Amino acid sequence: xxxxxxxxxxxxxxxxxxxxxxxxxxxxxxxxxxxxxxxxxxxxxxxxxxxxxxxxxxxxxxxxxxxxxxxxxxxxxxxxxxxxxxxxxxxxxxxxxxxxxxxxxxxxxxxxxxxxxxxxxxxxxxxxxxxxxxxxxxxxxxxxxxxxxxxxxxxxxxxxxxxxxxxxxxxxxxxxxxxxxxxxxxxxxxxxxxxxxxxxxxxxxxxxxxxxxxxxxxxxxxxxxxxxxxxxxxxxxxxxxxxxxxxxxxxxxxxxxxxxxxxxxxxxxxxxxxxxxxxxxxxxxxxxxxxxxxxxxxxxxxxxxxxxxxxxxxxxxxxxxxxxxxxxxxxxxx
Amino acid sequence: xxxxxxxxxxxxxxxxxxxxxxxxxxxxxxxxxxxxxxxxxxxxxxxxxxxxxxxxxxxxxxxxxxxxxxxxxxxxxxxxxxxxxxxxxxxxxxxxxxxxxxxxxxxxxxxxxxxxxxxxxxxxxxxxxxxxxxxxxxxxxxxxxxxxxxxxxxxxxxxxxxxxxxxxxxxxxxxxxxxxxxxxxxxxxxxxxxxxxxxxxxxxxxxxxxxxxxxxxxxxxxxxxxxxxxxxxxxxxxxxxxxxxxxxxxxxxxxxxxxxxxxxxxxxxxxxxxxxxxxxxxxxxxxxxxxxxxxxxxxxxxxxxxxxxxxxxxxxxxxxxxxxxxxxxxxxxxxxxxxxxxxxxxxxxxxxxxxxxxxxxxxxxxxxxxxxxxxxxxxxxxxxxxxxxxxxxxxxxxxxxxxxxxxxxxxxxxxxxxxxxxxxxxxxxxxxxxxxxxxxxxxxxxxxxxxxxxxxxxxxxxxxxxxxxxxxxxxxxxxxxxxxxxxxxxxxxxxxxxxxxxxxxxxxxxxx
Numbered sequence: 001x002x003x004x005x006x007x008x009x010x011x012x013x014x015x016x017x018x019x020x021x022x023x024x025x026x027x028x029x030x031x032x033x034x035x036x037x038x039x040x041x042x043x044x045x046x047x048x049x050x051x052x053x054x055x056x057x058x059x060x061x062x063x064x065x066x067x068x069x070x071x072x073x074x075x076x077x078x079x080x081x082x083x084x085x086x087x088x089x090x091x092x093x094x095x096x097x098x099x100x101x102x103x104x105x106x107x108x109x110x111x112x113x114x115x116x117x118x119x120x121x122x123x124x125x126x127x128x129x130x131x132x133x134x135x136x137x138x139x140x141x142x143x144x145x146x147x148x149x150x151x152x153x154x155x156x157x158x159x160x161x162x163x164x165x166x167x168x169x170x171x172x173x174x175x176x177x178x179x180x181x182x183x184x185x186x187x188x189x190x191x192x193x194x195x196x197x198x199x200x201x202x203x204x205x206x207x208x209x210x211x212x213x214x215x216x217x218x219x220x221x222x223x224x225x226x227x228x229x230x231x232x233x234x235x236x237x238x239x240x241x242x243x244x245x246x247x248x249x250x251x252x253x254x255x256x257x258x259x260x261x262x263x264x265x266x267x268x269x270x271x272x273x274x275x276x277x278x279x280x281x282x283x284x285x286x287x288x289x290x291x292x293x294x295x296x297x298x299x300x301x302x303x304x305x306x307x308x309x310x311x312x313x314x315x316x317x318x319x320x321x322x323x324x325x326x327x328x329x330x331x332x333x334x
Numbered sequence: 335x336x337x338x339x340x341x342x343x344x345x346x347x348x349x350x351x352x353x354x355x356x357x358x359x360x361x362x363x364x365x366x367x368x369x370x371x372x373x374x375x376x377x378x379x380x381x382x383x384x385x386x387x388x389x390x391x392x393x394x395x396x397x398x399x400x401x402x403x404x405x406x407x408x409x410x411x412x413x414x415x416x417x418x419x420x421x422x423x424x425x426x427x428x429x430x431x432x433x434x435x436x437x438x439x440x441x442x443x444x445x446x447x448x449x450x451x452x453x454x455x456x457x458x459x460x461x462x463x464x465x466x467x468x469x470x471x472x473x474x475x476x477x478x479x480x481x482x483x484x485x486x487x488x489x490x491x492x493x494x495x496x497x498x499x500x501x502x503x504x505x506x507x508x509x510x511x512x513x514x515x516x517x518x519x520x521x522x523x524x525x526x527x528x529x530x531x532x533x534x535x536x537x538x539x540x541x542x543x544x545x546x547x548x549x550x551x552x553x554x555x556x557x558x559x560x561x562x563x564x565x566x567x568x569x570x571x572x573x574x575x576x577x578x579x580x581x582x583x584x585x586x587x588x589x590x591x592x593x594x595x596x597x598x599x600x601x602x603x604x605x606x607x608x609x610x611x612x613x614x615x616x617x618x619x620x621x622x623x624x625x626x627x628x629x630x631x632x633x634x635x636x637x638x639x640x641x642x643x644x645x646x647x648x649x650x651x652x653x654x655x656x657x658x659x660x661x662x663x664x665x666x667x668x669x670x671x672x673x674x675x676x677x678x679x680x681x682x683x684x685x686x687x688x689x690x691x692x693x694x695x696x697x698x699x700x701x702x703x704x705x706x707x708x709x710x711x712x713x714x715x716x717x718x719x720x721x722x723x724x725x726x727x728x729x730x731x732x733x734x735x736x737x738x739x740x741x742x743x744x745x746x747x748x749x750x751x752x753x754x755x756x757x758x759x760x761x762x763x764x765x766x767x768x769x770x771x772x773x774x775x776x777x778x779x780x781x782x783x784x785x786x787x788x789x790x791x792x793x794x795x796x797x798x799x800x801x802x803x804x805x806x807x808x809x810x811x812x813x814x815x816x817x818x819x820x821x822x823x824x825x826x827x828x829x830x831x832x833x834x835x836x837x838x839x840x841x842x843x844x845x846x
Contacts, residue, residue: 010415010418010829012486012487013487013488013489013825014485014486014492015486016482016485016486017482017485017491017492017493017494017495018492018493018496018807019495019496032479035478035479035482036474036475036478036479039495039496040441040474040495041441041445042438042442042498042508043499044499045499045500045505045508045783045788046512046783047505047508047509047512047516047781047782047783048509048512048513048516048778048779048781048782049516049781050515050516051371051516051517051518051778052367052368052371052516052518058512058515058516059445081475082401082468082471082472082476083401083404083405083472083475083476083479086394086398086401086472087401087402090394090395090397090398090399093391093394093395094395096391097391104337128353129353129355131353132353132354132457135464136452136460139448139451139452139460139467140452142445142448142452142467143445143449143451143452144449148441151445151448152471155444155448155467155468155471158448158451158464159390159393159464159465159468160390162350162353162390162461162464163390163391163394165349165353166349166389166390166391167391169348169349169352169353170349173337173340173348174337177337178338178339179338180348183348183352187352187355190355191355191356191358200355200359201359204358204359204360204365205359205360207357207360207365208360208364208365
């Protein structure tokens with residue numbers, strides 16, 4: 001038997017906004033993601049040229065070498081708009097919070113050898129500076145990129161990176177009982193230690209990279225594509241004999257984050273290379289170029305993390321894995 | 335090992351500023367190329383006082399909680415067709431003005447704060463800007479989702495984004511934000527965080543939200559409440575930005591004063607659209623424009639500028655003109671829209687007898703003397719000859735882009751005209767405030783995309799009204815014209831069970 005609440009029913013005169021209906025090809029109810037994304041950014045009739053860049057309009061497709069017929073062909077497979085993004089991250093931060101609390105309450109760090117703790121501090125904590133650069137890089141793409149479909153996702157990514165930098169900072173504070181010594185040492189290492197200098201130099205190069213799509217490839221595709229597996233898989237595994245799963249718990253956010261972000265990064269590259277041979281060639285060249293540079297910059301860190309002379313082998317494997325991933329998931333064969 | 339307790343300030347310091355480092359492989363000037371060209375001198379970015387000390391995990395947690403509540407209400411609103419509960423279908427027109435005029439600005443602010451979030455050399459202001467950037471995206475998207483339900487049942491909303499970049503009166507808000515974003519990061523935050531958010535938010539954002547509350551629009555007022563805590567963060571940032579610049583170097587004072595003068599006047603002119611919304615478009619009124627200006631600008635703003643006097647900052651130039659205009663502004667602007675109601679994506683109408691009585695009471699010195707006779711005349715014309723529309727395109731002010739219909743500060747019967755010559759061309763302005771802004775940066779303001787000039791230059795689909803409307807994506811007979819004969823009104827009557835009256839409206843519209 002069915003029961004039914006009687007309600008006033010009135011017929012809508014349309015089902016979505018005209019621009020959304022035009023993109024869907026028909027006036028039908030649209031998703032929140034679609035209504036919140038399509039055509040949000042102005043594309044025409046700008047009033048004044050930017051005083052900081054008078055060659056271009058405020059928003060201008062020509063700020064990158066990549067060309068698209070329609071910048072809204074990019075879709076985020078996670079369907080993130082502000083609401084879905086912030087709710088997803090709130091759930092993940094809840095888990096992270098519980099993990100940090102658990103480690104503290106059970107004094108799990110006491111079960112880790114001093115050597116294990118020192119290694120974690122040495123490798124993980126300086127990376128908060130790299131995450132800060134990643135924050136600024138994604139903020140740059142948000143500012144100067146074209147089309148809300150990409151720029152809203154990079155704006156979420158920018159805040160995510162700041163969040164990750166803060167989780168790494170908390171890890172540092174957890175290691176030294178909030179004295180701040182670990183953070184201070186990590187910063188000195190970032191600024192002075194030989195094995196961090198190539199990566200810091202790379203970070204500073206990224207901060208002056210002008211083509212925002214190239215920056216996307218360098219930071220989000222290549223550098224993250226090598227650094228995340230290196231640190232959060234390989235180094236995590238190397239720590240396990242000393243630390244059990246204590247550090248894995250404190251890095252769970254990064255692992256989960258990287259998995260969902262990779263889906264979006266792959267989808268973005270797939271759309272861009274499928275658009276034209278020129279895009280494919282440009283993105284291929286950028287990827288090859290940055291693969292070499294990122295790999296060189298990460299070498300000393302990998303050696304430091306995994307043991308001398310391990311770095312080159314591991315990075316070779318990670319490069320192969322990234323090449324395969326891009327081939328399989330993004331349709332980009334290098 | 336027992337952990338040392340860290341206070342919030344120390345913790346925040348570690349979590350944000352401490353992340354930045356002094357570069358050595360690239361120069362700071364290359365990494366932050368916009369930091370110096372506006373002439374603002376900063377000696378120590380660490381003196382920046384973070385107003386919130388919000389970490390990202392806390393941000394996600396609070397914001398997600400707010401989003402969950404808001405979307406639950408939006409869904410319930412749609413399920414119950416609660417758009418039928420508003421006071422009157424005329425009210426919906428203020429939402430049309432909001433979606434076409436304000437929501438795109440929220441989005442522009444999102445991108446603008448991403449720019450300042452990347453360009454300020456200090457981690458403190460970077461992070462503050464970035465949080466505001468993402469909040470502004472939230473506002474744009476939640477507004478779209480809130481108003482989406484209205485779009486399904488009323489005209490005028492359907493191509494809001496397309497219209498924002500084209501329709502004549504929407505170039506007023508668009509040019510305002512383009513102006514701020516095409517400036518450097520310091521002027522941008524002065525314009526938006528200080529003048530717009532701090533000095534004028536209570537006169538822009540809040541009248542729409544209070545209007546929603548008074549007119550039983552549950553969805554929009556829920557959005558308003560949900561955005562309120564974000565807005566107060568933004569207002570605090572606005573004040574911090576100003577104080578930081580003023581405290582860093584006294585040579586910054588004249589630059590900041592010039593920006594305050596400019597952006598006060600730019601913002602005030604933009605608010606002209608809000609003044610007509612408050613006095614004419616809300617079936618149930620919250621307060622008059624004059625009352626709002628007295629409370630939020632003259633009293634609150636006055637106190638703020640007294641506080642800033644110790645830095646050598648004075649009241650914005652021409653503030654006294656805004657006071658002289660307070661009892662005519664809304665009437666003059668509604669008259670413009672009544673004239674050009676055939677080219678607007680909102681409906682227009684004449685106030686009814688009760689509303690005229692309210693206007694007389696709120697504006698005892700001006701309404702009966704100057705505006706009632708005008709409305710009586712238009713009403714008579716409508717009854718005897720049909721609704722009158724002005725088919726001559728108006729001259730626009732080169733700076734604020736509003737049709738030149740404002741009157742002399744000391745004579746409400748004389749239209750105010752000002753002009754300047756630049757490189758052999760003459761440019762026209764509605765006021766001394768707008769003329770000064772142009773004279774200070776003529777090379778910028780000569781570039782303005784003036785809708786009327788663009789129509790005459792053939793860039794807007796053609797020279798006739800129907801061609802231009804088509805180019806605007808404005809559906810003639812649905813989105814525009816008189817409210818009394820509109821589809822919106824006919825549908826509203828039908829949904830309210832008043833079928834016969836609905837038929838009469840449609841019949842009359844068909845005959846005109």
